Amino acid sequence: GEVRPAAAAESLEGKKVVRVDVEGASVATAADLKPRLLLRVGETYTADKSNSDVKTLDRLGYAGASSDVLPAEGGVRIVFRFRERPPLKEIRFTGNRALGPDRLSEALTTAAKGRPLSPEQASGEARAFEALYATEGYGLTRASYDPLLLDQGILAIAVKEARGGSIEEIAFEGASSVPADLLRAEMESRSRFTLLGIPIRAGEAESGAI
Secondary structure, three states: OEEOOOOOHHHHOOOEEEEEEEEOOOHHHHHHHHHHOOOOOOOEOOHHHHHHHHHHHHHOOOEEEEEEEEEEOOEEEEEEEEEOOOEOOEEEEEOOOOOOHHHHHHHOOOOOOOOEOOHHHHHHHHHHHHHHHHHOOEOOOEEEEOHHHHOOOEEEEEEEOOOEOOOOOOOOOOOOOOOHHHHHHHHHOOOEEEEOOEEEEHHHOOOOOO
């Protein structure tokens, strides 16, 4: 993202925002975006807020985001510019054997054909699929989307199915020579450890009674 202030931007610092325009967006998109921005009508303009808003637009997936600050009667006018993403024309899944496409489609939270989808939203759909799989006993399943295809209006989510779930309790037996607290500390210090021959990420082992 880029911030392109006017030549006298320094003199506009601290002025009241009297108007915010979003160029390159539909009326509906502009109305949805404005509440997410720091620079709103009535707020005080600062370059830091402008930079933050441009980063927000980038994070939401709007291409070529930039902003201008212009003098206006009673304060400043902010202009945000970017290119909207193409509307979704296709939704596809790969790697899903345990759950069919109809079941996965029911889990979609925001994706819909004919509407643009940001990378943030696409990532949210992948997390929703992981949550769905977890309820079916596939707690170690991971899902991801293809950002290149998303730029073409295609939400392509690849699923890597894996059974498993969180660890509710770990008890140590027959380890009287090694304090349980020491064993727990050793497990917490590792990013991965092996349980019954199965690699487990430390973050996937809920503490429970540990």
